[in-house]
Amino acid sequence: MSVINTNSKSIIAQNSLTVNNRSMTKAMEQLSTGKRINSAADDAAGLAISSKMTSQIKGLNQAVRNANDGISMLQTADGAMVEVTNMLQRMRELAVQSSTDTNTQDDRTYLDNEFQQLKNEIDRIAENTEWNGSKILNENVNLGSGAANAPRQVQFQVGANADQTIDVTFKKFDFASSASGVTTSSAQVELGALADGAAATAAVVTIGGTALTFTKTTDFTALAANPTSANITTFASELQTAIRGRSGYEGISVSSTGEVLTIEDTAGRSISAFSLTGATAANVVFTAAAGSNPTGSSEADSVFSGSAAIHSLVITDKANSNSSITALDFAIKAVNTERSTFGAAINRLTYAADNLTNVSQNTSASRSRVLDTDYALATTELARTQIISQAATAMLAQANQAPQSVLSLLR
Numbered sequence: 220m221s222v223i224n225t226n227s228k229s230i231i232a233q234n235s236l237t238v239n240n241r242s243m244t245k246a247m248e249q250l251s252t253g254k255r256i257n258s259a260a261d262d263a264a265g266l267a268i269s270s271k272m273t274s275q276i277k278g279l280n281q282a283v284r285n286a287n288d289g290i291s292m293l294q295t296a297d298g299a300m301v302e303v304t305n306m307l308q309r310m311r312e313l314a315v316q317s318s319t320d321t322n323t324q325d326d327r328t329y330l331d332n333e334f335q336q337l338k339n340e341i342d343r344i345a346e347n348t349e350w351n352g353s354k355i356l357n358e359n360v361n362l363g364s365g366a367a368n369a370p371r372q373v374q375f376q377v378g379a380n381a382d383q384t385i386d387v388t389f390k391k392f393d394f395a396s397s398a399s400g401v402t403t404s405s406a407q408v409e410l411g412a413l414a415d416g417a418a419a420t421a422a423v424v425t426i427g428g429t430a431l432t433f434t435k436t437t438d439f440t441a442l443a444a445n446p447t448s449a450n451i452t453t454f455a456s457e458l459q460t461a462i463r464g465r466s467g468y469e470g471i472s473v474s475s476t477g478e479v480l481t482i483e484d485t486a487g488r489s490i491s492a493f494s495l496t497g498a499t500a501a502n503v504v505f506t507a508a509a510g511s512n513p514t515g516s517s518e519a520d521s522v523f524s525g526s527a528a529i530h531s532l533v534i535t536d537k538a539n540s541n542s543s544i545t546a547l548d549f550a551i552k553a554v555n556t557e558r559s560t561f562g563a564a565i566n567r568l569t570y571a572a573d574n575l576t577n578v579s580q581n582t583s584a585s586r587s588r589v590l591d592t593d594y595a596l597a598t599t600e601l602a603r604t605q606i607i608s609q610a611a612t613a614m615l616a617q618a619n620q621a622p623q624s625v626l627s628l629l630r
Contacts, residue, residue: 223625228618236611243604249592250601256590265589272586278379279579286385286572289375290565292350293387297561299348299356303392304554306337310529311547313337318540331534334543338529345393356392363389377571385571387564390557391521394530406490408480422458425492426468426484433461451475460538469539470531485531527553 248257256262256269316322317330345356353362363373370391374384423432452475459473470485482490523529527549534540 223622226618226622228621229615232611232615232618236608236615239604239607239611243601243608246597246601246604249597250594253592254590255592269586269590272582272589275379276579276582276586279575279582282377282379282383283572283575283579285375286377286568286575288351289377289385289387290568290572292355292373293561293565293568295350296348296355296389297558297565299344300392300554300558300561303341303344304551304558306341307529307547307551307554310334310337310532311544311551314532314534314540314543314547317534318537318544320537324535327535327540334532334534338532341529342393345391355389358389358391375568377568377575385564385567388560392523392554392557394521394523394528404489405481405483406493408482408493409478422461423492423494424458424462424482424490426462426471426488426490430492431462431465431468433458451478451480455480463538464542468531469533469542522553522557523550525549 245261249255256265259266313330313334317327317334322330346354348354348356353359355362358365358368358371360367363371365371371389373387373389375387377383377385423430425431455473455475458480459471462471462473463469468484472483472485474481474483482493484490527546529543529546529550532539532543532546534543
């Protein structure tokens with residue numbers, strides 16, 4: 220049938236051209252962006268999957284950077300501990316040198332000068348070691364989490380999702396040495412009122428809340444009514460030697476003036492009681508001490524606490540030097556323990572970063588298979604649609620000219 224108003228051939232050609240152009244546009248968009256999915260209409264499920272994978276990949280890549288930052292922080296702390304260990308070794312060497320009797324008192328004083336400077340430098344390093352503006356070796360409240368005056372729990376986020384962390388404990392390494400602004404505490408005991416013939420076999424001194432009992436071999440019966448100055452001087456010397464033999468109490472001094480015995484602690488701890496076994500309470504007069512909250516004491520949560528306490532160490536005599544050697548051995552062991560913790564954490568974070576990199580790589584490859592353009596397929600599709608477009612355009616032109624043949628019937 221020959222008609223003019225409705226050109227069916229042209230409509231068919233137009234529709235074919237529209238559909239083909241849509242396919243060609245999509246192929247060109249995929250080739251231009253490199254993505255197979257450029258809108259939800261392209262592949263709704265694929266878009267959701269690729270979006271989840273993108274979140275995972277970005278999280279994994281950031282976690283790798285977090286792990287590397289954690290490694291850097293731990294290496295900074297370990298680097299500081301290298302020098303602390305070196306100084307502790309030197310302090311131990313000085314203590315060994317001071318412990319021999321070939322040294323004069325002046326020699327020991329010179330050795331102790333260097334000893335104290337090294338001790339202060341350990342405290343300064345611990346107080347000032349920083350990473351990214353945060354102090355990391357002095358229980359800085361801005362570092363990690365934890366209770367006040369307690370080790371800081373530092374969490375390194377090493378996963379793409381919440382609470383995927385590696386935790387490392389940073390302990391307190393700093394301390395206030397006995398020579399850094401501590402007020403010496405003291406207590407006095409009046410020995411002149413001791414009863415005649417009051418035999419005593421032990422002395423008890425309570426320092427910083429700890430009762431220290433010392434068995435004496437000296438005959439205390441000499442400390443009768445109105446004891447001589449020589450009696451008290453001998454007793455003071457023996458008591459000082461006995462107290463300083465205890466680790467952590469090397470800074471205690473005992474002196475005498477007339478019938479008054481004075482006990483002093485350079486670490487500032489309170490001296491709250493004194494007694495001689497065999498003497499009645501009425502026979503001992505005790506004066507309250509000062510400095511009950513010393514800044515020079517080593518906190519219980521510090522690496523340098525307990526047997527490893529070094530804040531009050533001195534090497535001014537043989538007894539103190541030997542005590543210092545023992546304390547320094549514990550201190551070196553304590554620092555080595557913390558360094559091993561840091562080293563193990565560094566190795567763990569290194570493996571974690573490597574694993575995160577592998578997971579990110581494989582997840583990226585998975586997303587690529589869902590999201591990215593297959594260029595071989597897309598270029599084939601583009602060539603196909605271009606050819607069809609050209610053919611459809613030609614056929615549309617032919618269809619538009621077909622109705623003109625009806626004019627021949629009107630001649």
